[in-house]
Structure formats: C-alpha cells, structure tokens
Amino acid sequence: MSLRVEELLEARLLVEEGSGTSRGGRRPRRLRLAPSAGLLAVADLGAHHVRLGLLDLSGTPLAVEERACDITAGPETVLDWMADAFDDLLRTHAPPGVPLRGVGTGIPGPVDPASGRVVGPSRMPGWNNYPVADQLGARYDLPVLVENDANLMAVGEARSWPGSDNLMVLKAGTGIGCGVIVNGRLHRGRGAAGDISHVRVRTDSSVMCACGHPDCLEAYASGAALMAALAEAGVAVDRPADIVGLVNDAVPEATSQVRNAGRLIGEVLTVLVNFFNPDVIAVGGACRRPSR
Numbered sequence: 001m002s003l004r005v006e007e008l009l010e011a012r013l014l015v016e017e018g019s020g021t022s023r024g025g026r027r028p029r030r031l032r033l034a035p036s037a038g039l040l041a042v043a044d045l046g047a048h049h050v051r052l053g054l055l056d057l058s059g060t061p062l063a064v065e066e067r068a069c070d071i072t073a074g075p076e077t078v079l080d081w082m083a084d085a086f087d088d089l090l091r092t093h094a095p096p097g098v099p100l101r102g103v104g105t106g107i108p109g110p111v112d113p114a115s116g117r118v119v120g121p122s123r124m125p126g127w128n129n130y131p132v133a134d135q136l137g138a139r140y141d142l143p144v145l146v147e148n149d150a151n152l153m154a155v156g157e158a159r160s161w162p163g164s165d166n167l168m169v170l171k172a173g174t175g176i177g178c179g180v181i182v183n184g185r186l187h188r189g190r191g192a193a194g195d196i197s198h199v200r201v202r203t204d205s206s207v208m209c210a211c212g213h214p215d216c217l218e219a220y221a222s223g224a225a226l227m228a229a230l231a232e233a234g235v236a237v238d239r240p241a242d243i244v245g246l247v248n249d250a251v252p253e254a255t256s257q258v259r260n261a262g263r264l265i266g267e268v269l270t271v272l273v274n275f276f277n278p279d280v281i282a283v284g285g286a287c288r289r290p291s292r
C-alpha cells in the first residue's frame, strides 16, 4: 500500500493534506487527489441543450456552461460540436500545464456500457447503435466514459445519501429515465435497466408513443409530451425546462399538464417502490437557465 501511495505521490497524482488521528500506531497521513493532476471534460447531453464542464480529478468544477444543441442533428455533428466546445473550455479555463486525462458524456437514451454505443433511443434519429465512445476516443486518445444520463444522475445523487444503499433516481427531462442503485452500486441490467418510459399507463384518452405502442408513460408525462400538449393549447415553449417557469407563474395550461404528468409518474413509481423497496426516491431533471 505504502509503495503504491509513494508512486502516486511521486507522479503528483496525490498530495498529502496533513495527518489524521492516530488509533494506536503512527498518525496516518491524509491524502487527496492533486488538483493539478489533470482535468476531465464532461458533458450532459440533452435533447435541446448540453451542459459542459471542466472538472479537476476530484470532480470539482472549474467551469460549467450550458449551450443550445439540437440532438436530432445526428451523432457526427453533435459529437464534433461537443469536442469543439471542450476545446474552447480548455483554451479558456485550463490552468497551464494541467493535462486533460479523460472525457465523459451522458446520453439521454440507453447505452451499452461495454461498447459505449447508444441502443434504441427515442427522438434521437441516427444515434441507434452509434459508437459514441469510439468517436470521442478517436479525437482524444484518452479514457472515454459514455453512460445513460439517468444512470449518471443516480450515481451522483447516491453520494448525497450516505448510508442509503438502494435508490431510485427519476430524471424527468424531454424523456423520462430512472437510474437504479442496488446495494450501493449502479444496476444496469442488460443496459436499459430503469428505462420506464414505455411502461403503459391508464388514461381516459389514447396517445400513440414514438415507440409505436399506445399509452406509454412517455407519451403523457415526458417533457416532449408536455411541450406538444402545451403547443396544442396555444402555449409555445422552447424546451422542457421552460415549463417549470410556466408552472411557477401559475399558467393554468401548464399546471394542469404537470399535475397530470406527476400523477402518472407517481402511479408507475408506486409499483416500482413495492417491487424494489428503496431507501430513497429522488426526482430531478431539466434545470432552468441560471437567471441573472
């Protein structure tokens, strides 16, 4: 252990941070990842926007920004654009001499974790079976992580609940996803675990889902469905996060749609809670542009 730590200290990947409390023997040294050891360029890709970040190796952001981005432009265009945006961030915010050591992106659809390919996504034309990890890897020649966005959110959220090992983390954006943490670890199943978007719900009307089946949860309760329903009612919104603003302003078309969506999502979650018996259910998703 000590030899390994010395190697990491010599490589300047770890730094010492004083000493801890002794429990009998020599006082232990406190170690942490060196902020100057490297940078990670990460992206949270949504249907209409992407949030980009430059982090140090401990995960502390040096810069975060959000840009408009249309995922339907296809994988080559979007990933080239994403890499250009990473290069911009590095030029502007990277401290001199600190190398980029990895690249990662969240994808709003199922991802095969072994190959880094997108598998059977909704509303992402051209992305099915696309090798996202290979494309980014060809540009950077660094470790590349490609993962479903709800799974990433679940892993992040789990860190806020120490002592709770079983979580369901619902991400409500343009689509609806659910990340599942079982016994403290992300549960992927065969790659699409937690994809609750096509669970059938009971409603008075009948709406055809993009998957070709009637009455999927996504066809009623996703941000895309709410935007379509609001447009039909004469209320135009650019992106799902703006619906939050309409609800805060008590626009009746929006409040009734969101209430209905909440009820349907709640019905699906009720079944899952009985099945999975989690410690925590966290709900999150689209964030509004930071207001100034």
Ligand SMILES: [Zn+2]
Pocket: 197, 198, 209, 210, 211, 212, 213, 216, 218
């Ligand atoms: Zn469906």
